[in-house]
Amino acid sequence: MNWNASTGAKLRPAALAGLLAAGAALGGCSLLPKDPEPLKPPLVKPAQAEIRTVEASLGTIVRQVTGSGTFVPTEVQYYQFKEGGVLETVHVRAGQEVKRGDLLVTLENKGIDIELLQRELEYEKKKLAFEEALKSGNEREANIARIEFEIARRQFDQTKEKAENAVLKAEREGIVSYATDLQPGDYVDGGRVLAAVASPAGMRLALQTAANPVLADIRIGMEAEVTYKGRIYTGTVTQTPSTAPPTDDDRLREEYARTLYIELDELPEDASFGSIADVKIVAARRDNVVVVPKGAVRTYFGRTFVQVLDGERRREVDVETGIENATEYEIVQGVEPGMLLILQ
Template identity: 25%
Template sequence: MALAPRNRRRWPTWFGVFTGLVILAAGGWWYFQNGGNKQPPLNTIEVSRGDIQQLVSATGVLEPSNYVDVGAQVSGQLETIHVRVGQTVSQGDLLAEIDPTVYVAKVDATRAQLKNQRAQLDDRKAQLRLAEIQFQRQTNLFQEEATTRESLQTAEASLASAKAQLAMLEAQIEQTSSTLRAEEANLGYARIYAPMDGTVVSIEARQGQTLNATQQAPVLMRIADLATMRVRAQVSEADVGKLEPGMRVYFTTLGDAERKVYGELLYIEPTPEVTNNVVLYNALFDANNDDGKLLPNMTAQVFFIQSEALDVLRVPVSSVQRGRVQVLTQAGQVEWRDIVAGVSNRVHTEVVSGVKEGEKVVLVSRDPRSGSSNTSNFRGMLR
């Protein structure tokens, strides 16, 4: 009679264990059926067409390719400035005027002096003619023994003196004429004209200012041809060896980063600029500016094109491993493909052959701690 209660107490214990095992098995089955045994999704990208450029970058400054600093050749007070900054001018347009009072007076005085000398010249010519007549008379009389040799010699000396005085006066007239031309030129310099077609990009002088052109011509303004701009790019000594005259180059500006302006490298200045122990070389090229949007002193982000491939098949650099890529097939399997690579930069690699446009390649990320790639998750699939 005592055994029956002990058997009743053991039955619930075994039932609980059995129920737990059933629940655990059901949970495991649900886990594997709902992705517990699946690999994480692969990071892929389609093979596409596009451009690839291998570039050398630099920072540059825009400046006019052709400009003239307009100066004053004579001293005086700057009386009038006829232009403003930003104004377009043509060659020969009047830019400014210097007070011409002093130069007008000098021209008038020299002209008067020249007029006086020319009147003296007429008198010297008459005296020469008289000396010639007297000499001829004394010669005839001497031949007829009607005069003395002394009188003949006096007439001869008077003739020679008249000729010398005439020659001296003619030289003085030539000198005065030269002085007059210089004075008239200085008077002309009081009116300053544009030496070329262009735009007034700066004005250094002010109306009413007194200019002193004795030792150095003062600069009044700068006129530049803004139809063609020159870019002065500073290239590091590590990259300057990669550049060659004639190579294609483009740049963008801070105000319009989407617009690429192209040109060709003209030359590299051999003398570097050293700033904070950094050696930089100036590489120069021209760019068309017909629309006038490029202005002096703009900052340019410059890219020299070492090599390029246009409208080619390309894949990300991170998908290429030793000339091979991993392609995700339509069946969802991953397979290795050997490729022939072309131009490459930091972002893309050209694929000459090995994959087709639209196929998906696997992007490989590296573990920065071990250097291993994320392909270990599907190595079993490759076997």
């Protein structure tokens, strides 16, 4: 048994062991290093959204149509059958020169040539009989011969017209600017253009401007600036989609719906059908007006406005716009030069 010096009491071995164990545990806690506390995340200010602005200023805005035009014939004659039929032969191709009377297109009309000869023979026989009856002096026989001759003449004319209606011939000298791509055996609707012959005497520019919103502003008589091989020429708008002549041909109607035609005051000497020139037609122009990018103008439920940056404050201002082009607006009212406008 061990002796306790502080109390003078004797300690049992079991109690002594317990005290030693507790002391060791307490001593171990004080000697081992403590786990570090987790660091707090640093405070980060939220990123400020970048504000893009533009200063309103005076300038010039132009609303115009530009593009590449192609020199085409001024005078073009289109050929189509009055009534439908089955296509037999297309005798020409685009770019081919033709003379007056040359065959362009024929329809199937089997046996018409023999029938035409028979009608012509009958016509000549009845004509001769009528002439002889007149010489005989018999009025009754002469009257009968006259009626028979008239019947034969009308039948011959009808057959001749039928034969002519199955053939398209060039009515003048020129260059074939279009020939149908239909094949023999295809059915042809009456009124469909199958060939076009252009007069080589004159040319004009055709400018295709599909899906251009400015197209609606172009009027006949407007001036056009044409650049060909570095030289500038002037011209005049002579046909727009809204003033195109009516036609039953779908191809022509589609072409007219997206094409402006311009006649030049002076044709380039070396220009030919198919040559390309740059074209510019100004529909509207405003000088010394407030012009802003389209990104500065906002619309909402019929309201048109801009956001103005005034110091650090934003304010909305209603505006009235004038002409516009692909990238800019003219501001008629609501914005003064020098204002900072917030872009969308």
